Amino acid sequence: MKKKIGILVSGRGSNMLAIIKASKESTFPGEVAIVISDNPDAPALKKAQDNGVKAIYIDPGRKGAYLSTQAETQYAEVLKKHGVDIVVLAGFMRIIRKPLLSAFPNSIINIHPSLLPAFPGLNAQKQALDYGVKVAGCTVHFVNEDVDAGPIIIQSCVPVLQDDTPETLSQRILKEEHKILVEAVKLLCEERIKIEGRRVLILPQQG
Numbered sequence: 001m002k003k004k005i006g007i008l009v010s011g012r013g014s015n016m017l018a019i020i021k022a023s024k025e026s027t028f029p030g031e032v033a034i035v036i037s038d039n040p041d042a043p044a045l046k047k048a049q050d051n052g053v054k055a056i057y058i059d060p061g062r063k064g065a066y067l068s069t070q071a072e073t074q075y076a077e078v079l080k081k082h083g084v085d086i087v088v089l090a091g092f093m094r095i096i097r098k099p100l101l102s103a104f105p106n107s108i109i110n111i112h113p114s115l116l117p118a119f120p121g122l123n124a125q126k127q128a129l130d131y132g133v134k135v136a137g138c139t140v141h142f143v144n145e146d147v148d149a150g151p152i153i154i155q156s157c158v159p160v161l162q163d164d165t166p167e168t169l170s171q172r173i174l175k176e177e178h179k180i181l182v183e184a185v186k187l188l189c190e191e192r193i194k195i196e197g198r199r200v201l202i203l204p205q206q207g
């Protein structure tokens, strides 16, 4: 049976769209059950609806990095109500805490636009450029109580070019984000991911 995926978004939604598009393939092992945004104006909401996926705004309850406890409990309840097995943070600009983490143990993943553990937090691509690294990239990781710090599932790297701006570097990284996020969601849906301490093992395909 296909796993049910819930996606949390705050803005543009290109990573979300990559998952929705992949999930329309008949062989993809998951389907997107619900998209939730903490931002009523997120373009992602309309993009999801245009692609036939239910997408709603839920009031985050407060400004800043966190959802209010009450709001986060509501997010968890709505995801559960839609039968969600796997939660994907796809450009969701809030830090997740207990209500969601304990409702979905080892089942929440995040895409981050740097090669973690380098450059966690906001504006990761600009941080990489300012630091002067020659290779940048992106990471899909499990979400735990620390910011951008859970076990790493997949990473992909891109070169940093001499004339890069934060925008050109972000574009190059984004193309890789779409690929590794879809791949990680697929692996999770296929139950081919095993966490051993900080290390994530990818199990071979059945059959």
Ligand code: GAR
Residues within 6 Å of the ligand: 011, 012, 013, 014, 015, 016, 090, 091, 092, 093, 111, 112, 113, 121, 122, 123, 124, 174, 177
């Ligand atoms: C992506 O680059 C994603 O990695 C980043 O926000 C962008 C969202 O774009 N997320 C973070 O920085 C989280 N710390 P999208 O809405 O088009 O997917």
